[in-house]
Amino acid sequence: MPWPPSHDMKKMRRTVIISKAHFGTLADGTGVDVWTVSCGPLVLKALSYGGTVQSLEVPDRHGRSANIALGYDSIERYVAGTTYFGALIGRYGNRIADGRFTLDGMTYQLPVNNGPNSLHGGDRGFDKRVWDIEPYAKGEDTGLTLRYVSEDGEQGYPGRLTVKVDYILTRDAQWRIDYAATTDKPTLANFTQHTYFNLTGAASGAAVHDHELRLAASRYTPVDADLIPTGELAPVDGTPFDFRAGKALGHDIRDSQQLLNAHGIDHNFVLDKGITAAPEPIARFTDGTSGRTLTVSTTEPGVQLYTGNFLDGSGYRQGAGFAFETQHFPDSPNRPAFPSTVLRPGQTYRTSTVYAFGVF
Template structure:
């Protein structure tokens, strides 16, 4: 465990923090057996459960519906805990909202132009749910499916194995896709996500998680003061519907340059055509490392106020940085406060948007006999 992590856990223990007013208090770095409780019931009678996983001083609450991260709780520099992810305290809001709070995204994270692609000379029409395009797997993507969940505790950590079988033709995608996603909290308190999938027909796959982060705490206000660094020299400009144009543009000299840490809000109001079109940041950064066999560090996020910091390592070649542009005050979090523009941000590790229509992009094709694998690790500290 790193020094900053030991310091905040010791501070929490010394303070003898008590659970009050919904504020978690747990300073132990020891793992605990995941706890299951009923969260709600779908209109068809299907029960949705919430699992609480705890290890290394981090607590994760996950729903069987959508594999949603309903809460992610970590300490600040003084050992005080807060939920640093946006979401809801009831199932009904998850069913009605389209913000993808905390959800597993599939079969294809991000946008596919026109909801169409051709694979092996066969054209496929997907569910269209974002203007003319297909977004995050369509109208009923993996975020709106009930996953089978199995808890585990082992030497590598404690967590959950989530499984879902997507039928051939679901949302227009070919092939029966068998997906396994493993959420692990390690002894260091890292949150690791391992994705795996197989298919019986050639298809396209791009899985990710859509957690909105606010390291100051859910409902605390804007993330524009958060400091972000991205290990990316290029990004993908988009058209008016947020589909990549195909250009891999240099970030140098633009508001998209996060190679050195800077506040999210430093350049977000710049009259740059790409920022105007997206109403902020909603673009894919082309990571300098490319696709790697093991997770490599690609991003750091820091909230100066609380001292909380998050480092992201991934095997993926891209990260979609979304600055919460479309949060408009119509959604209310568990804090009782409404979410407004830039009250949370997403850092979605993934392959590039619209790759099925861009052969020059890293391939997202999965064929029978192959196994799709991807790993992303979120590491937390405070300073």
């Protein structure tokens, strides 16, 4: 798919700044920090709790910056929340049926926290853990390095998993996320990032249904009533899931049983490019109101598009943001035909995703 260029933001430069401040305190007395990274035209704020992106400031077509990431202003709301606003997700992004999988002849039971299923690593996944954070700098790029060790048996997963995630900002308005992990026992690894974007602005009150998406995915994974893939890789032709030529997110949002199951779009798309060694462009979002664009590149074979269907008005209403979670497929441990999410000792899990911002 050709990707039409956006006007760049190189003229909208800021001094590179990294700072840290106290954000709040957990019930056990653990302090939570908020880190602010300013590089080029972007300003990102991330919490040590959950590796959570609290805000991301991006200029519009007139050079006016606004936060485009949904978030909260207190640690208490993040602790109580179930929306995963801005969070790092693991050990397993998305759903595992019945919270159960078998690996090398052993069956493992995970916490069930989404109907009958385990979602996003369980009820205390990476999003509910405190990460060690330090500044990242390489050439003109800057950002944060986040580290966490998930102990053997945590949330039912085998193996001691050592995780490193880099949030990297570039002067040409890109946010790159590099994930890496190693294990001492066979386990699962499928990480993602759960920022909800609203290119008009998180405080605008506008729904994202008018955002236009062009997505290089000819197939998707249909789901059952519990939002678990059926195992089919179905063509998008003639369905509401066909974004190949570009259309508004809300254009067909109630036009199939699949969309009724999920109250909108909450589906994994099978990317035409497959798994790649370096990030390749897969999607572009445009917002006519602000003129902002978002182009997404990834090494991953799939992406979950979620249109904020279950936001309940406690802070943000339904459709106030969309999540675009690059990933391996949901329930892969129970679907041998899907790309494997098994990580073994001696291997290093590596994936990368780039969110590139522009204007038109």
